Amino acid sequence: MSTVSKVVLGVSLVFTLGTVTGVHLKQNLDRERLHEGVIRDLERQARKRENLRQLEEQISLTKELETEREKRAAGTQT
Known part of the structure; x- marks a missing residue:
């Protein structure tokens, strides 16, 4: 060779x-x-679920506050 x-x-x-x-x-x-993309997607989904839970909790608290205000306003008018 x-x-x-x-x-x-x-x-x-x-x-x-x-x-x-x-x-x-x-x-x-x-x-x-x-x-890593799959892990980021799972983390994003978990954050989204947590954000929705917090939003629902905030809506519930807002409704309670509005109910209390209506009761106080009704009590003040009588």
């Missing part, structure tokens, strides 16, 4: 291994990014 063919073979092997390694690393990064 000539020196040129050995060099070409070596360069080909290095290029191939580099490509395979690069693709593998890219796949791992993409997989991690997708997983």
Whole structure:
């Protein structure tokens, strides 16, 4: 085997291994990014549920306050 063919073979092997390694690393990064997206979505859904719960609680408290004000206003008028 000539020196040129050995060099070409070596360069080909290095290029191939580099490509395979690069693709593998890219796949791992993409997989991690997708997983992080799922986690962010779950956190966003939990925050949304908490915000809705707080909103419902606020609506309930507002109704109670309005009822109290109406009772006081009715008591003051008589």
